[in-house]
Amino acid sequence: MPPITNHLPTADLQALDAAHHMHPFTTNDDLGKKGARIITRAKGIYLTDSEGNEILDAMAGLWCVNLGYGREEMGKVAARQMNELPYYNTFFQTTHVPAIALAKELADLAPGDLNHVFFAGSGSEANDTNLRMVRTYWAQKGKPEKSHIISRKNAYHGSSVGSASLGGMTPMHEQGGLPIPGIHHIGQPDWYAEGGDQSPEEFGLARARELEEKILELGADKVAAFIGEPVQGAGGVVIPPSTYWPEIQRICEKHDILLIADEVICGFGRTGNWFGSQTMGITPHIMTIAKGLSSGYAPIGGSIVCDEVAEVINACEFNHGYTYSGHPVCAAVALENLRIMQEENIIDHVRDVAAPALKEALEKLGEHPLVGGVNVSGLMASLPLTPHKESRAKFATDGGVAGYTCREHCFANNLVMRHVGDRMIISPPLIITPEEIKIFAERATKALDATYADLKDKDLLKAAS
Ligand SMILES: *Cc1c(COP(=O)(O)O)cnc(C)c1O
Numbered sequence: 001m002p003p004i005t006n007h008l009p010t011a012d013l014q015a016l017d018a019a020h021h022m023h024p025f026t027t028n029d030d031l032g033k034k035g036a037r038i039i040t041r042a043k044g045i046y047l048t049d050s051e052g053n054e055i056l057d058a059m060a061g062l063w064c065v066n067l068g069y070g071r072e073e074m075g076k077v078a079a080r081q082m083n084e085l086p087y088y089n090t091f092f093q094t095t096h097v098p099a100i101a102l103a104k105e106l107a108d109l110a111p112g113d114l115n116h117v118f119f120a121g122s123g124s125e126a127n128d129t130n131l132r133m134v135r136t137y138w139a140q141k142g143k144p145e146k147s148h149i150i151s152r153k154n155a156y157h158g159s160s161v162g163s164a165s166l167g168g169m170t171p172m173h174e175q176g177g178l179p180i181p182g183i184h185h186i187g188q189p190d191w192y193a194e195g196g197d198q199s200p201e202e203f204g205l206a207r208a209r210e211l212e213e214k215i216l217e218l219g220a221d222k223v224a225a226f227i228g229e230p231v232q233g234a235g236g237v238v239i240p241p242s243t244y245w246p247e248i249q250r251i252c253e254k255h256d257i258l259l260i261a262d263e264v265i266c267g268f269g270r271t272g273n274w275f276g277s278q279t280m281g282i283t284p285h286i287m288t289i290a291k292g293l294s295s296g297y298a299p300i301g302g303s304i305v306c307d308e309v310a311e312v313i314n315a316c317e318f319n320h321g322y323t324y325s326g327h328p329v330c331a332a333v334a335l336e337n338l339r340i341m342q343e344e345n346i347i348d349h350v351r352d353v354a355a356p357a358l359k360e361a362l363e364k365l366g367e368h369p370l371v372g373g374v375n376v377s378g379l380m381a382s383l384p385l386t387p388h389k390e391s392r393a394k395f396a397t398d399g400g401v402a403g404y405t406c407r408e409h410c411f412a413n414n415l416v417m418r419h420v421g422d423r424m425i426i427s428p429p430l431i432i433t434p435e436e437i438k439i440f441a442e443r444a445t446k447a448l449d450a451t452y453a454d455l456k457d458k459d460l461l462k463a464a465s
Contacts, residue, residue: 059416126301
C-alpha cells in the first residue's frame with residue numbers, strides 16, 4: 001500500500017491539533033506553541049514524521065508495539081473480522097468465536113491455574129475490574145469488610161478514577177480528589193533512588209515488610225488484596241531487588257490476601273518470559289493485561305483470574321462489564337498477535353538474543369559521566385541521569401529538567417526515549433535486532449553527549465545537597 005503522503009503542511013496540522021486536540025498528560029498551551037510532532041507512518045522499529053524524519057522508536061509506542069509496526073497480517077485479520085462480525089456484546093447470554101478463542105489461548109499461556117479471563121478495553125478498565133472483583137470475592141465469602149487494597153507509591157495502574165487511585169502517582173492524586181477510600185500506598189522497591197547505604201537485598205526485604213506492617217495496622221481481616229507491577233514501568237523502570245517479590249508473596253499467603261500482578265507492560269515477553277510474574281518467581285491470583293496483548297494494534301485489556309477467585313465470582317452475578325469487553329475485532333487482532341509471537345519465537349528472541357545485546361549496549365552507556373546506573377530486565381530498562389556518578393546524587397535543579405533535556409536531544413538525533421523525571425526509559429519493540437540495538441546505542445550516546453554539554457553550559461551539572 002502506498003504511504004499516505006497527501007496531508008496538509010506540518011504547520012497547518014499543528015495549528016489544527018493545537019486548536020482542537022487535548023493531549024493526555026500534557027500542558028496543551030505549551031505544546032500548542034511548540035507544535036506537536038506528527039507521526040505519519042511506521043515500519044518495524046522506525047516511525048516516520050510529517051517532515052520525513054525516520055525515528056527509532058525505543059519506547060514501542062507506549063510500551064506496547066511489541067511486534068513492531070506495519071505487520072500486514074494484523075490488518076488483514078482485523079479487516080476479515082470487521083466484515084464477518086464487527087461487534088456483538090457478551091452481556092446477555094451470548095458470546096462469539098474471537099472472545100472464546102482468545103480466552104482459551106490466554107488460559108493456556110498463563111501460568112498455574114490462571115484459567116479465566118474477564119475482558120476490558122484497556123489496562124485502566126481491567127484494574128477497575130480487579131478492584132471490584134477482589135472486593136466482591138471477599139463479600140461473597142461473607143467478609144465484606146475485607147475490602148482495603150494495598151499498593152505502592154509511584155505505581156502506575158491506569159488513569160481512570162479507580163485505577164489511578166490504585167496507582168501511587170502524586171500528581172495524579174492531586175487532581176480530581178483521588179485516591180478513593182480504602183486504598184493504601186507503601187514504599188516502592190526503588191533501590192537506586194531510595195536504597196541509601198543498604199544493600200539491594202536488605203532494602204528489598206525492608207520494603208516488602210512494609211506490606212506486613214500495613215496489613216497489621218489495618219488488620220488482615222480488612223485487607224482484600226495487594227497490587228503491584230512485577231517491574232514498575234511508568235514509575236521509571238524500577239527493578240525490585242531479588243529479595244522483594246518472594247517476600248511479598250510469602251506475606252500475602254500468610255495473611256490470606258489476594259495478589260494482583262499488573263502485567264500490562266511486563267506481560268507478553270517484555271522481561272524475557274511470557275509474564276513478568278514468571279521472571280520474578282511469583283504466582284498471582286489475578287493478572288492485569290493490556291498493551292502487548294495486541295501489540296497496541298487494537299485497544300484491548302483484561303484480567304486473567306485463578307480458579308479459586310473465578311469459582312466465587314462465577315457463582316454470583318458480577319454487576320460489571322464494558323460495552324467493548326471482548327470486542328471481536330480487538331480479540332481477533334490479539335489472537336493474531338499471540339499467534340505471530342509463537343510462530344516467530346519472540347520470547348526466545350528476547351531472552352537469548354535481544355536482551356543480552358541490549359544489556360551490553362546499556363552497560364556501555366552506563367559508563368557515560370551523566371549516567372548513574374543501569375536498570376534492565378529483558379527489554380525494559382532505564383538509565384538514571386546524575387550530576388555525580390559515585391553518589392547517585394540528584395540534580396540541584398528541578399527534577400526532570402535533565403531528563404527532559406535529554407529527551408529533546410534524543411528526538412534531535414531521531415531517537416525516541418521517554419523520560420520519567422531524570423530517568424531515560426527504554427522499551428523497544430521485542431523484534432529489535434542486535435544491529436538495530438547498535439544504532440540505538442549510537443544515537444543514545446550522541447544524545448547523552450549533547451545533554452551533558454548542554455547542562456554544563458547552563459551550569460546545571462550541580463548535585464543537590
Ligand atoms: C499503561 C498501564 C496501565 C493502563 O493501561 P491503559 O491501557 O492505558 O488504560 C495499567 N497498568 C500498567 C502497569 C500500565 O503500564
